[in-house]
Amino acid sequence: MLFSSLSFFIFFPIVFILYWSLFKYRKAQNIVLLLASYVFYGWWDWRFCVLLLLSSVFGFFMAKSIDQTNSQKRRNLLMTLSVIVHVGILCYFKYFNFFVSSFVDLANSIGWQLNFIPIKVILPLAISFFTFHILGYTFDVYQGKYRSSNKFIAFITHIAFFPQLVAGPIERANHLLPQFENDRKFSLPKLEDGFMQMLWGFFKKIVIADGLAMQVNYIFANYHDLNGITIALGIIMFTFQMYCDFSGYSDIALGCARMMGFELLQNFNYPFFSQSISEFWRKWHISLSSWIQDYLFTPISFKRRNWGKFGIFYAALVSFTLSGLWHGANWTFIVWGALHGLAIGYELLTKKKRKKVSKKFNPLFYAVTSGIIVFIFWCFTQLIFRAESLHHAWGMLQKLFTGDWLAKPEISLTMLLWIAGLLAAEWIQRHKPYALAISNTNFIFKWSVCALLIMIIFSSKNLNNQTEFLYFQF
Amino acid sequence: MNTAQIIHELNLIFEDVIDEGKVELSLDTTAKDVEGWDSLNHVQIIYAIEQKYGIKFSLTEIQSLNNVGDLVNLISGKI
Structure with a gap:
């Protein structure tokens, strides 16, 4: 269901x-x-x-x-x-x-x-x-x-x-x-809070993820005929589709459980504001990454502790490759996992050097640049994650770099505005457990926001054209 | 070897492995209280302790540690 x-x-x-x-x-x-x-x-x-x-x-x-x-x-x-x-x-x-x-x-x-x-x-x-x-x-x-x-x-x-x-x-x-x-x-406050988290999850899933799905599917299927900028935006849109789909599901799950008096583990914590891949993984699908850490990474790194830092590099590579395989039986998932293992291994080996480099720059500039690099790397790996096969991913990458970047992008501007709005809301609420955690605010304000979101959800054309949650396939 | 001595030596090990400046541990200190004490270098810290005291830990032992006090008790039980 x-x-x-x-x-x-x-x-x-x-x-x-x-x-x-x-x-x-x-x-x-x-x-x-x-x-x-x-x-x-x-x-x-x-x-x-x-x-x-x-x-x-x-x-x-x-x-x-x-x-x-x-x-x-x-x-x-x-x-x-x-x-x-x-x-x-x-x-x-x-x-x-x-x-x-x-x-x-x-x-x-x-x-x-x-x-x-x-x-x-x-x-x-x-x-x-x-x-x-x-x-x-x-x-x-x-x-x-x-x-x-x-x-x-x-x-x-x-x-x-x-x-x-x-x-x-x-x-x-x-x-x-x-x-x-x-x-x-x-508890009435818990009931209200749970309802709001569910509502936020439905908004992310139905309005944003399902809204992006149609365009993303089109771009991934017809990349041969599209220009470079459209493919680049298509990959970014998929990144947000996946995020809104999966974190939306988690919000609904947490909210629904809270309404019945249960607390589930937090699964997302504003990952797009991360400044390293290691930090991203502490904020993305947290319940899987902590599982991998406790039952794969720590035992492997402990066994190889006499290898020094390379033991940890090895443990990161093996654990993340296996976590890729957990997502599905396809080489795309294995390569996706291995790339994240390599990135985390790289971050570990260069931790001291990067810290020295960071001191030479303005902290805000360094933080923003690191955030952008992390985002680009994440989008690149999401392309591999979404592709049907490695051949498909390679074809899209070639077209991405050889296609026209000055042409008009063939995408809907509305969806990009939704993404911008989502990021703005998340930035403002980044210290709260989820972006619509406003149950402590003024009565009229919070219920007006909720009523507005309900209206947006029910007036969305995606309501009649829903896609299954992406993580169901895993 | 008493608790204060072990904590003093642990401070030096942590400073060397984490490389984030001075570390001042107490029995109640947890990973959250020490900047840079994360899962990535936890195993390195454990290995450095094993080398220092010539002891061996099991995976179960290191996974059941809640704070520095537990670690100190574990070390004292083995040396």
């Missing part, structure tokens, strides 16, 4: 009323959320629910077994088994065809004559998100960070919890699970 669909606008109020009418009965509230989450997920395809349930049940009992055994050998064995099963399921559904066809291509390029007919596998929505959620929990129990849960219903509900299930934030059990194990209190 899409957040921005009519079904959700009927579904959510029913769940909300039913949920809060049972405020004295926490267990009953959890069951309402469990059933609602499986209905929400099964709305796409009921078969997905089976996999989600099996993964959750397996995760629950494996963590329990790990927790209950004192033998380190047995703990290692159970942890390895968990990784094999969860990653194995992910690989089967998401990467099987990719790995085999890549191997066959490689074999054919060295003269072997192999044939491969891809098998038909349905990719279950959200599989990467809930797999990482469950694996993170199992790792934490294995490392003794906290005890396994004894509350089965609370556990499987916190995995399936519909606001965060399909595209995150990738929750941590120690953050979300206690909220299911304790009573939630109805």
Whole structure:
């Protein structure tokens, strides 16, 4: 069920009323959320629910077994088994065809004559998100960070919890699970704040991301016939489409959960004001980058700590390449991830030198220049991320640099104005958790702004022409 | 070796690895309180401590540290 669909606008109020009418009965509230989450997920395809349930049940009992055994050998064995099963399921559904066809291509390029007919596998929505959620929990129990849960219903509900299930934030059990194990209190200020964050998310998704989608799709499909400046603006527009789509989803998820008394992890923190790629990653898809940091980067860099800075460079490269692969079975994602790993490795190795250089310039000039360089690098990698293949990305890059830059851009000015408005609002509100966090302001002002946004959303022609959230495919 | 001595030596290690000027740690200090103490150089700090005292940490041990006090206790337990 899409957040921005009519079904959700009927579904959510029913769940909300039913949920809060049972405020004295926490267990009953959890069951309402469990059933609602499986209905929400099964709305796409009921078969997905089976996999989600099996993964959750397996995760629950494996963590329990790990927790209950004192033998380190047995703990290692159970942890390895968990990784094999969860990653194995992910690989089967998401990467099987990719790995085999890549191997066959490689074999054919060295003269072997192999044939491969891809098998038909349905990719279950959200599989990467809930797999990482469950694996993170199992790792934490294995490392003794906290005890396994004894509350089965609370556990499987916190995995399936519909606001965060399909595209995150990738929750941590120690953050979300206690909220299911304790009573939630109805709070009017939280309800208002949650509503505003949802509204801001809908605005970013429906008005900006969906508004940009049509032009971006056109530019990426017809770049052969377009001039350089149009392609450049198309890449920038995709960068903002992705941001508004994904951070919009996260705002809706956080707002929706807050209205029911839950706090999810912050997933975005105004990334476009970053002055380094490392900083960008601390502000973009924060729940994934912190997952990668805790479960990939730190273990790898710790293992290679005797390599000095190159150990950290190596860990950054491997972790980010794998995070690229997490996004999908395509070489574009792997190259995208590797480029970010290289950029972070470069920043690490040149940290002292860059600090010395920065002292020679005016701080404001240095900050703005660094911000622009980071933005250009991000846009460049977003081109690879969005392209159908590396060949497609290369073709667009060639056309970008050889195409006419003085011609008239073939894009809508309105959308560029929306982007400028978004950045202005974000800059003003950059110390708040989200740009429409105005619940503490004057009553008339805040509700006038909300009414205006609702009018803009409902008068938007994109409302009848919505696209799926981009991160659903991951 | 007492706590004050370990903290004094940790100050020197942190200053050398982070290279952001003088560092003054206390038992309650966390990564948020020290400019430049981020995930990228945390492992380097840990490695420098291992070298200094001739000890070894496990991944679980370093991931369960909440503040400098935890780190000092961990070091004292191993030397």
